[in-house]
Amino acid sequence: MRVLAQMAMVMNLDKCIGCHTCSVTCKQAWTNRGGVEYAWFNNVETRPGQGYPRTYEDQDRWRGGWTLTRRGRLKLRSGSRLRKLATLFFNPHLPALSDYYEPWTYDYQNLITAPAGDDLPTAKPTAPITWSANWDDSLAGGPELAQHDPILKAMSERIRLEFEQAFMFYLPRICEHCLNPSCVASCPSGAIYKRTEDGIVLVDSDTCRSWRSCVTGCPYKKVFLNHQTGKAEKCTFCFPRIELGMPTVCAQTCVGRLRYIGVVLYDPDRVLEAASVRDEHSLIDAQKQVLLDPHDPSVIEAALRSGIPQDWVVAAQRSPVYSLIFDYQLALPLHPEYRTLPMVWYIPPLSPVVDAVRDTGFDGEDAANLFAAVEALRIPIGYLASLFTAGDPAPVREVLRRLVAMRAFMRDINLGRDPDESIPASVG
Ligand code: SF4
Numbered sequence: 001m002r003v004l005a006q007m008a009m010v011m012n013l014d015k016c017i018g019c020h021t022c023s024v025t026c027k028q029a030w031t032n033r034g035g036v037e038y039a040w041f042n043n044v045e046t047r048p049g050q051g052y053p054r055t056y057e058d059q060d061r062w063r064g065g066w067t068l069t070r071r072g073r074l075k076l077r078s079g080s081r082l083r084k085l086a087t088l089f090f091n092p093h094l095p096a097l098s099d100y101y102e103p104w105t106y107d108y109q110n111l112i113t114a115p116a117g118d119d120l121p122t123a124k125p126t127a128p129i130t131w132s133a134n135w136d137d138s139l140a141g142g143p144e145l146a147q148h149d150p151i152l153k154a155m156s157e158r159i160r161l162e163f164e165q166a167f168m169f170y171l172p173r174i175c176e177h178c179l180n181p182s183c184v185a186s187c188p189s190g191a192i193y194k195r196t197e198d199g200i201v202l203v204d205s206d207t208c209r210s211w212r213s214c215v216t217g218c219p220y221k222k223v224f225l226n227h228q229t230g231k232a233e234k235c236t237f238c239f240p241r242i243e244l245g246m247p248t249v250c251a252q253t254c255v256g257r258l259r260y261i262g263v264v265l266y267d268p269d270r271v272l273e274a275a276s277v278r279d280e281h282s283l284i285d286a287q288k289q290v291l292l293d294p295h296d297p298s299v300i301e302a303a304l305r306s307g308i309p310q311d312w313v314v315a316a317q318r319s320p321v322y323s324l325i326f327d328y329q330l331a332l333p334l335h336p337e338y339r340t341l342p343m344v345w346y347i348p349p350l351s352p353v354v355d356a357v358r359d360t361g362f363d364g365e366d367a368a369n370l371f372a373a374v375e376a377l378r379i380p381i382g383y384l385a386s387l388f389t390a391g392d393p394a395p396v397r398e399v400l401r402r403l404v405a406m407r408a409f410m411r412d413i414n415l416g417r418d419p420d421e422s423i424p425a426s427v428g
Pocket residue numbers: 174175176177178181182183184201217218219220221222223234340
């Protein structure tokens with residue numbers, strides 16, 4: 001058996017407050033220069049929402065997005081020779097700049113000296129741009145609109161209640177440093193590569209010829225073209241810091257301390273098989289089977305034989321990423337149906353459990369109401385399943401039950417009660 005090591009990350013979405021500290025510190029470190037003003041190697045999306053770049057989850061190859069005809073640029077018959085030629089030369093399966101948002105700078109002089117006004121503190125995108133990053137954050141301006149529009153104002157009580165009931169959370173995203181990276185596969189120049197020592201996916205600028213096939217080929221849209229240099233750029237998992245034993249900038253500066261970085265070991269010979277699984281309900285299990293148990297003596301022996309240093313094997317044994325995926329079974333991959341085997345996984349959010357106490361009468365932290373609470377929460381399990389399990393609600397429901405159980409356990413501990421008596425054994 002061959003064994004490779006991979007840097008990976010798990011993010012606990014319950015702890016993200018959408019402060020964008022990670023985005024800003026990443027930008028300062030990596031994209032604070034000309035040609036990549038629009039690029040956020042780390043971005044934080046409002047969910048439900050359109051994401052960044054806008055509607056990246058609706059792409060033609062995966063679900064139906066950036067196509068020759070979508071923007072009405074070229075209306076060519078599907079499969080026609082002209083369309084094939086146009087695809088080859090103009091690479092039209094790309095987001096436009098307005099899908100990322102228009103970068104702006106502040107007029108600092110007026111920002112400081114301007115008199116107080118009644119302007120809303122949110123920037124409203126103007127035509128032709130009707131959206132910008134985190135535009136969904138204030139529910140697209142709905143509550144404010146309700147105050148200013150006479151018709152909406154008359155309906156404002158119902159609208160206010162509807163907005164109060166809305167479910168939302170933040171989804172921080174970086175490059176997934178996939179085990180089966182389609183950006184690497186799609187580059188005609190061979191300029192993108194996956195490092196064998198730690199699995200980090202990088203661009204060789206000297207070899208990049210500006211084809212942008214990687215932008216098209218990445219389903220997560222995490223490669224960006226620097227339009228001044230004509231070179232592709234992407235998240236590097238802060239490899240110069242990793243090589244010095246330091247965490248990534250986003251993880252170190254995260255206000256919520258929600259990013260867990262670790263080493264995982266995997267079998268490269270199982271990657272293609274896992275990526276080829278047709279049944280979407282089997283996808284996560286198949287992708288998990290690529291990852292190896294670092295405590296298994298046969299894996300340790302194979303890892304050392306494959307040239308993985310002893311201290312990396314130890315790091316894999318202590319990896320919070322492995323624990324959160326396998327021991328606690330809390331972490332799920334983002335869009336496993338893309339089949340690139342992403343290596344940034346997520347613990348889905350449980351936050352509205354607190355509101356559920358008020359809204360439903362269930363106490364979401366009380367183990368006696370454990371299962372009833374999960375089912376009664378306003379959490380749209382189907383929506384979370386569309387993000388993390390290719391639509392299968394069962395694994396999401398199971399993770400949420402575990403999270404509720406953990407809350408109940410901690411509360412019993414803090415109150416000096418015996419958790420064994422209140423938490424069902426099937427969850428413990
Ligand atoms: Fe490549 Fe995209 Fe995967 Fe990153 S997320 S490794 S850019 S395919």
